[in-house]
Every structure is written in C-alpha cells, then in structure tokens.
Amino acid sequence: MITLCAFANTADDIKVIKQQDREVIERFKSYLNINTVQPNIDYYPAVDFLKKEAKRIGLESDVVEIVKGRPHVIIKWKGRDPSKKTVMLNSHMDVVPADPAKWNSDPFEAFWDLTNNNIYARGSQDMKCVGMQYLEAITNLKAQNFVPERTVYVTFVPEEEVGGHGGGMNDLVKSPHFDKLNVGFGLDEGLASPDEKFEVYYGERVAMWGIIEATGAVGHGSAFIKNTATEKINRVIQQIFNFRSSQEQELALRPNKRTGDVVSINLTSMKAGHTKDCGETYQMNVVPRTAQVGFDIRVTPHVPIKQVDEQVNKWASEEGVSIRWVQRSEEHHVTDLNDEHVKVFLDSLKSANVTFNTGVFPAATDARFLRAKKIPIIGFSPMNLTPVLLHDHNEYLNVDVYLRGITIYENVIKSITK
Ligand SMILES: [Zn+2]
Structure with a gap:
C-alpha cells in the first residue's frame, strides 16, 4: 500500500508526495543538516549518521583515519565473487562555507520549498546528494533481492574541498587500507547540467x-x-x-x-x-x-x-x-572511454534513456588521485535540468531530479557490478 502525503504552500499549489519518497527526502535532509563546512571540521556527527545509514541498509561499515580527526567512512556491500576487482562509489563529506546573509534560508536547514519542490542547502549539489543517492539505490536494490557479483564500497571521504591532502583521498590511496579494497572501477563527482543531457567526466584539468x-x-x-x-x-x-x-x-x-x-x-x-x-x-x-x-x-x-x-x-x-x-602537476591522468568498465557504465546510462555529454571536468576532484593509480574513474552527478550552483549562494537540488538520480544509480550499479 502506498500512503500519500499532501503538502500545500498555497491553496492552488498542492504537491503530492509518496510516503516512501518523503522518507528518502528526509534522510537526504538529515545529512544536509550536518554542518561539515571547511575548515577544521568536526566530521564525527556525519560519521555517526553514515554508520547508522549503513546499519539501516544492512551493510558493514568501517572508519579509517590516516590523519587523526579526518575519518573516511567505508561502507561495504559484499559481492558474490570476492576475488573480483571491486567498485568504488565515492563522495566527499565536506562542503565549502556559505554566507547566511546571502541565502534566502539557513544553508543547513535544508529548506524544502514545496512550490518548486527544491531543497536548498549547502552540499545539495556538491555533493551530499550523490553520497545519499548511492545509499538509496542500494537500499532499493537490496529490497529487490539483488546481490552484486563484485563487492561495492561506498566511500565518504574528508578534505576534498581543501585539495584532498592532510588525511583526504590523496592519503587514503597511498595507504594499505586502500590496497585492500582492490578497486577496479569507480564513480566520483560530476557537475549539474542546465539542460536535458547529463555530464559525464573522464578527466580533469x-x-x-x-x-x-x-x-x-x-x-x-x-x-x-x-x-x-x-x-x-x-x-x-x-x-x-x-x-x-x-x-x-x-x-x-x-x-x-x-x-x-x-x-x-x-x-x-x-x-x-x-x-x-x-x-x-x-x-x-x-x-x-x-x-x-x-x-x-x-x-x-x-x-x-x-x-x-x-x-x-x-x-x-x-x-x-x-x-x-x-x-x-607534471602529468594528466585520464580515463579511457574504451575501457571495458567505462563502456558498461555508459551503456547502462543509454539503456535507461539517459542522454549525456562526455567531457573534461573544469576543476579538480578526488578522482585525480585514483586515476593516477590507473584506476578508471568516471565523474558523474546525476543532476540534469539544474543550474550549476556548487559553491554558490542558494545551492539547491530539485526533489524529482534527486529521485530520478537514485533510479539511474540503481541501473548503473546493477550493470557495473557484474
Ligand atoms: Zn565536490
């Protein structure tokens, strides 16, 4: 049975949202409510939240600190064949500062504007959305009794917004913890796209x-x-x-x-x-x-x-x-679009009628540290029909775009874990 909740901002504007979707949005809002603003972040409230999320889904989680106070949360979804290379679904926990005076709502309230069905929060695009979408997609796949062939690691890392050094991804990839993960392919952040086509990044400047x-x-x-x-x-x-x-x-x-x-x-x-x-x-x-x-x-x-x-x-x-x-830097590291994992990823988008451009990410992301280790990584944040507002005032994500992103990841995860 599907319960429906009706919200009304005005009499002539009524949004009807399924109870199940409402729970999904509330979880997203809860993550956005946690203040993880650079610099000198107290990451532990976010770590506790993510550990609880892992428990809710029925997954193991591990916390790795290469530098004290800079935790990485690694959530594991065990695959049927542990000998195969694994899939890494990465996102960063930290966000950039937001000036409340320039925002129409508190940047950490995660205000849900029911008229436009948008959620306003720092991190709504960059990139708490992606981290939660991975987890929601896995929730749905588990409910369908899907078990991946390859093990999946959902990683939540610190310090991306300050360059990935000082205990961030740069240090994780150099540690024995990372070698144990045996990553063969991964996804990391991309950018929103104002039109219908999504953006897929195979490299960065x-x-x-x-x-x-x-x-x-x-x-x-x-x-x-x-x-x-x-x-x-x-x-x-x-x-x-x-x-x-x-x-x-x-x-x-x-x-x-x-x-x-x-x-x-x-x-x-x-x-x-x-x-x-x-x-x-x-x-x-x-x-x-x-x-x-x-x-x-x-x-x-x-x-x-x-x-x-x-x-x-x-x-x-x-x-x-x-x-x-x-x-x-002395070298460019790009992911080959003809790599077999990448082809499977791109095909999974096509089969879900997701149209996209492939290109070079204009700035730097944690993907560069993984590409330097010759691991194929694609930058992808499923946000089309969305203005690019990362690091900007009034950063927001539309609820329908967010929910569609979860469905896209379900399709992607099913394919890339084979
Ligand atoms: Zn980011």
Whole structure:
C-alpha cells in the first residue's frame, strides 16, 4: 500500500508526495543538516549518521583515519565473487562555507520549498546528494533481492574541498587500507547540467599555481626611473591577459568546446609597494624594489603541460623576473572511454534513456588521485535540468531530479557490478 502525503504552500499549489519518497527526502535532509563546512571540521556527527545509514541498509561499515580527526567512512556491500576487482562509489563529506546573509534560508536547514519542490542547502549539489543517492539505490536494490557479483564500497571521504591532502583521498590511496579494497572501477563527482543531457567526466584539468616576481630599480616617487619592478610586472600581466583572451575566444568561437577543453588562467594575487619593517602602510613616494603576481592556470588534457610550462617561462624571461611554482602537476591522468568498465557504465546510462555529454571536468576532484593509480574513474552527478550552483549562494537540488538520480544509480550499479 502506498500512503500519500499532501503538502500545500498555497491553496492552488498542492504537491503530492509518496510516503516512501518523503522518507528518502528526509534522510537526504538529515545529512544536509550536518554542518561539515571547511575548515577544521568536526566530521564525527556525519560519521555517526553514515554508520547508522549503513546499519539501516544492512551493510558493514568501517572508519579509517590516516590523519587523526579526518575519518573516511567505508561502507561495504559484499559481492558474490570476492576475488573480483571491486567498485568504488565515492563522495566527499565536506562542503565549502556559505554566507547566511546571502541565502534566502539557513544553508543547513535544508529548506524544502514545496512550490518548486527544491531543497536548498549547502552540499545539495556538491555533493551530499550523490553520497545519499548511492545509499538509496542500494537500499532499493537490496529490497529487490539483488546481490552484486563484485563487492561495492561506498566511500565518504574528508578534505576534498581543501585539495584532498592532510588525511583526504590523496592519503587514503597511498595507504594499505586502500590496497585492500582492490578497486577496479569507480564513480566520483560530476557537475549539474542546465539542460536535458547529463555530464559525464573522464578527466580533469590540472592546476598549476605560480608566482612571478619582478625586481627592479628603486628611487623617489617623483622621478622617471628606468627598469622598475612594476613596469616589468605590468608586461607580464599583459601577456597573461593576452593568453587568457585567446583561450576565452577559442571557447566562444567553438560552441562544442567547454571550459574543460581549454586552458584557463586567472590572476589570483598581486603585491608591490615599499613598506617600512614589513608594516601595513605603504611608503607612497618610494618606487618599490619588487612586484609580484600569483596565478592559477588550469591545463586541459588536450594541451601538453610542457607547452604551458614553456609559455609561462617566456613570460618570466626578462632580466630580473623569476618564477616560483606553489603547486603544479607534471602529468594528466585520464580515463579511457574504451575501457571495458567505462563502456558498461555508459551503456547502462543509454539503456535507461539517459542522454549525456562526455567531457573534461573544469576543476579538480578526488578522482585525480585514483586515476593516477590507473584506476578508471568516471565523474558523474546525476543532476540534469539544474543550474550549476556548487559553491554558490542558494545551492539547491530539485526533489524529482534527486529521485530520478537514485533510479539511474540503481541501473548503473546493477550493470557495473557484474
Ligand atoms: Zn565536490
């Protein structure tokens, strides 16, 4: 028997929601209610919630801490053949900060707007939805007496939003705990898509963060001094923006290209000015000896990292100009779309009439650590007809989109665990 609950925001707007779906949504809301905002997160309330969820479904769970206070929750659904490589369904527990003043509701209340059937919460798209959808899909499959051939690990990891280091996925993959999982294929986060087609990611751009510093002549602020640091850094900035425009144009001229297909660069810091004793006040009549800019480059796998490296070195080739890298990767790791597991995954989407684009994730996710270990990983968050609001104000997910995502995962899990 199906019980129906009726909700009304206004007399002429009545939503009827099945009791079973309401329970599913309440569980999603409960996870969203747990504050896991970076930095210095107390993860244990989320860990306790997930352990209880595992128990509800009838699955074993394990908590692994490579770094104290940075727990990974690993939920195991035992397959019929433990000798086979396993499937990893990954999501991260942490979320980015939300400014309540810019939101229409408390970001952790998980406000259910019944007029539009949307749930507003930090993490509703990135990516508490995905973690709960995995668990709901398994709940439904177990109710159908489905038993996977391969073992499935549903992993909830910390510290993704701060780069996956300091006890996050970067450290988990290097630990013996990870080797024991024997992962052969995995899913991790993707992005929402505003239209009907879903987004499937087989790779991501690599980040190169650097600082270019110029040193030049100093002197009185009233003189025409030659070779100043600020003149030199100005030439660097111009070259950076010329390059930035060329990439932006390439994106604009080719409608089939997406952000993940080009190289992006942004100036993220600028510093110059003479200060006494490193004070806060600048000496306004002194031409400073140094000037520097910091930048964030994201290199698409379609462009060799070496090529970008040479480009940046050219910008910093003038006398008195130098470059220092804060963080950079030396290699792209992409998942082969012809890999047998990936083909099964894509076929499972097609058989469920899910249309999709395949592409390169524009930013960084934990998938990069797994791809570096040659494990095929696909980035996929089943959110179509949804504006991309990750890290934005009033992040939300529509309830129907969320529920359809669970059905999609049921189909996907049935296929990829064979
Ligand atoms: Zn995320």
